[in-house]
Amino acid sequence: MIKVSLDEMAALNLVLEFISVKDLLTAAMNGFSENEDIRSKENADLCFKALESFLK
Secondary structure (H helix, E strand, C coil): CCCCCHHHHHHHHHHHHHCCHHHHHHHHHHHHHCCCCHHHHHHHHHHHHHHHHHCC
């Protein structure tokens, strides 16, 4: 499990008050897919898989 600081948790909480998880993951997937490096493509795939698995 990733360790999340209190500041990171507060930032996520603020964002999630106004943006749905589905919209946030979709935007992240689209942003990651714009980059050419392997890590970005893996992150885009992970976001896609999360959307498909949990948020259909």
